[in-house]
Amino acid sequence: MNKLYDVIIAGAGPVGLFLAHELALANCAVLVLEKEPSAQMPWKSKPLGLRGVNSNSVEAFYRRGLLDALVDDADQRPQRPDKAIPFQFGGHFAGIMVNASQLDLARFPYRLAGPALYPAKTDMERICTALNHQVAKRGVTVVYGAEVTVLEQDADQVVVQAGGQHYQGRWLVGCDGGRSQVRKLAGFEFVGTEASCTGYSVHCELADPEKLAMGFQYTTNGLYVQASPGHLALMEYDGGRFDRSQEVTAAHFQAVLRRVSGTDVTVNSIQMAATFTDRCKQVTQYRQGRVLLAGDSAHIHSPLGAQGLNAGIGDALNLGWKLAATVKGRAPAALIDSYQSERHPVASWVLDWTRAQVACMAPGPQGEALAQLLRDLIQTDDGANHFLGKLWGLTLRYELGDSHPLVGASAPDLELTDGSRLGPKMADGQGLLVTLGDDRDLAGLCRGRAGLEYLALAAKDNLGLGAMLIRPDGIVAWVSEAGSPADLGAAQAAIARWFGQ
Ligand SMILES: Cc1cc2nc3c(=O)[nH]c(=O)nc-3n(C[C@H](O)[C@H](O)[C@H](O)COP(=O)(O)OP(=O)(O)OC[C@H]3O[C@@H](n4cnc5c(N)ncnc54)[C@H](O)[C@@H]3O)c2cc1C
Known part of the structure; x- marks a missing residue:
């Protein structure tokens, strides 16, 4: 056990591998320990392994240049709903179909029609194969047949025992699924409601x-x-x-x-x-010292509404760059704990979303009455767009303390005048300070900073925006409107908050 890894990840499921990829992009030394003997697990392939992924997950893969690896067959690619078709499946709530033909994009002004706006279908095997390939290319070690059974941590490191070996890491992330050993071994409090079905x-x-x-x-x-x-x-x-x-x-x-x-x-x-x-449980804290949890290890619920994998990929995307900056010693003090404050409410919502469906599907007159009420609501345009916004993740926004509707939300995938788009410019996992036009003063704020790049872009439609600070997870942390000079002090404060002094 000579090597000290920056991060050890327990579990080579989709969340563990996505996190490993994020950390590897930031040049962290990463070890993934997986209890199964190999990457080929029959339950991961179709039909049981089939998974719906929402717009946020599709966007995450697209931005990292991995969308082609996530989906290939024409009918599984994210498809723009055709308004001329009266009904298209946009998801369901307790078995009540939501009609994607009713999508009104004007209600989501910063979500632009493009290659990554719509949900897609894929399967667990495909996701894990694609990510295994990517992490191997980036030097991540993945050990199969290595079940984490013991862990100990002190102020500087975590030591785990897996498959008869000891491994040392500065951090450990449990991505070991709903029955997480890491969660139990590290003593996380796990609370919620018991099963009814x-x-x-x-x-x-x-x-x-x-x-x-x-x-x-x-x-x-x-x-x-x-x-x-x-x-x-x-x-x-x-x-x-x-x-x-x-x-x-x-x-x-x-x-x-x-x-x-x-x-x-x-x-x-x-x-x-x-x-x-339909057991619904979530850890109260996502971090215990040097041990963190992500994905199903942090939150469990029924698969109703197809949100678990999306929640897990969102966790990994949110945690990856924060943990990497912490490992590299350039993170502002509170950065790692913003993982808890941003992601706990998201999973908490997912738990409630599935609980509501279980109530709605319960046999008997109460369940039937509730289902009928929802059927009526979901058929209205307001109802359909509310449910599409939630199911596809279009309304996801972290509360970052700024009332601008784009701050805390995903950066718009702007179409640029050279025919390219903003999304793929995030492939290397860096933060971006984007100006739509050139701004030398803003450019100066990025000079010499690790993890933050300045980009002057020309958009076909700038949506009224002059500049944006985009975190590595694609979330907008600061904006300036077009037509007025950028507030340099505010930009500087936002950079310090997310990227350090
Ligand atoms: C029937 C069904 C349908 C679903 N459909 C959808 C859907 O359409 N959309 C959606 O978003 N979600 C869906 N989900 C949920 C989704 O599959 C999970 O949320 C997702 O797989 C969680 O990923 P994970 O990496 O956190 O955990 P897992 O996929 O469970 O991976 C955990 C990994 O950790 C390994 N492991 C476990 N213990 C240890 C240990 N002690 N040491 C080392 N390794 C360990 C496991 O072998 C596994 O490889 C569905 C779930 C089910 C059951």
Whole structure:
């Protein structure tokens, strides 16, 4: 155990690998420890590994030059809804479809139509393969068959035991999923609500698939979704009783499926099965000394509404540059803890978003009444745009203490007069001070600063903006309006707050 890594990451899932990539961009020495023997895990591939990623996740990959690795098939690429088509799937809330054709971009003035505005479909295997490839190129060591089982920390470092070896790091980040060992070993407080149902995502062979309807089906005992024959997701309001360490046998799943669907469908065999519950829990603090958590290790909830991976990628994006600046000794004192103040409320919202859906889908007249009310609301233009804004992440904005609507939100993907766009200029993970026109005084503020680059750009439409300070995670930290001189003092203060004196 000679080498002292800057950061050890437990878990080579999508969040751990995305974080490793962010840290590697900033030249940190990173070690990833993964308990599974190899990167190939059957549950990560389609159909069980299929995942919807929202606009914020798509944008994160796009900005780092990884969008092509995230999605390839034409129908999985982010697609602009066609207004001429009366209904296009934009997501769902408790099985109630949200119509993307109702999207009104004028309501999201800084979100510009472009390659990364719309959600996409991908799968866990594809994400992890792409990220594994990228981190290997950037010198990250990933050790498989290395389950973190013991950790100790002091004021300077963390020592972990994994796969019979000891490893030393200045920091440890637990990205080890919903049943996180790191969370337990470091004594994080994990609070929330207990399960009321058990969910199943199953690929099976049915003797008589025609007995089940296709699509989302509310029933008197829960909900089932048949995406294609034998590819099923369902939730049973069983009080969360199913012991999830048990194997899902054909007999067990058939009994559940019959209860939920009210049919006498027959399950011949199970190809693959994953279970989940609607347990909603979140750590109260995202950091204990030199140990941090990100992704499912910090927050768990049901997959309703497809937000978990998005929340995790958002954590990694938010934490990566802050931790890197801390490791490099150039971070302002409070920077690392802004991870907690910015990301805790986001996951807290995700937990509530899934809780509300569980209430809405609950069998019985109360659930039905709530679902009908929401159905009516979601059909209105205001309702559809509210839900699209939340589901796609278009309304995400951190409270940074500035009332300008763009401060705390994602930087607009401006179209530039040379035909390029702003997004890909963030590929190397640096912060940017962007002027739309040249401003020598602002340029001077960046001179000699590590991690911050000055860019003078010409946009086809500058949206009324004169200059922006953009953090490495793409979040705008300061703006100046076009047509008036930039407030240099305010720009300087914002730079000091996020990039140090
Ligand atoms: C059926 C289903 C459908 C879903 N659909 C969506 C969707 O459409 N959109 C969406 O945004 N989210 C979705 N989610 C949620 C999403 O899959 C998770 O939020 C996401 O995988 C979390 O990523 P992670 O890297 O934090 O954790 P994980 O993906 O769980 O990865 C954790 C990694 O850590 C490893 N590990 C565990 N313990 C240790 C240890 N002690 N030491 C070392 N390694 C360890 C694990 O082997 C694993 O590789 C869905 C979830 C389910 C169950």
